[in-house]
Amino acid sequence: MGGTGPGPVTDPRTALLPREFFAGPSLQVAPRLLGCVLEHQTADGLVAVELTEVEAYEGSADPASHSYRGRTARNGVMFGPPGHAYVYFTYGMHFCVNLVCLPEGTSSAVLLRAGRVTEGAALAAARRLAGRAGAAVTDRDLARGPARLCQALGIDRAQDGADACDPGSPLRIRPGPASPPGPPPASPSAGTLPRVSRGPRVGVSMAADRPWRFWLTGDPTVSAYRPWVPRTRPKPVSPPAAEGGTIGR
DNA sequence: CGACAGATGCGCT
């Protein structure tokens, strides 16, 4: 547009969240991410979601965090610079995406748990229904839950480490329609947030008492709260060998 | 509706 201007491209519709947005602890960043827009550009098209539910995870002080026991090959991105995506694979079939907070060397992050699809709904639905002939999905359920959100956006291990603050990255985070760009105000008295609720995190067995989950109050795309329950062991198809078997010593 | 179990791969002890 107006190709003669030498100035930088600062169209608010294309501006991304600055890296300083993620400079604080995840507990501070998490509620401010609500309403922001995560978008993923692929060869198939663009899908964008407005975030409606997130969870904060800390590092060595948080027993529920993947980085609680230190750095490994899997969680390495959590220890890297802020604003990057930490994508992990779980339950043998699902991906979940976080955005890394705090400076390099520390390891807190915000898990993106749910969102409302604002662009590319048809592509999102096609991804969600792939391999399920005859099934259907409502707009509300397109990105309702962390694994569904990743599937709708086409996020997998290939996006682990992607820089969401880089305009050249296919995976980007930008301010929401109602949230101004720039770093979060230092004052906790900022009353500009939409109505945000908070409560315990979903599905975590450790530190289940910490109310580190944040969501937009009353939003229908927020996932249903499910407390952690002990996992029932799968029943062996064939009974193990009788007493006195040779297994285990 | 709510409750439950199966699916299914990988990281860590």
Place this chain on the structure above:
DNA sequence: GCGCATCTGTCGA
């Protein structure tokens, strides 16, 4: 080998 920051279909009321 165990346990997982989950989702979905099926069962029963």
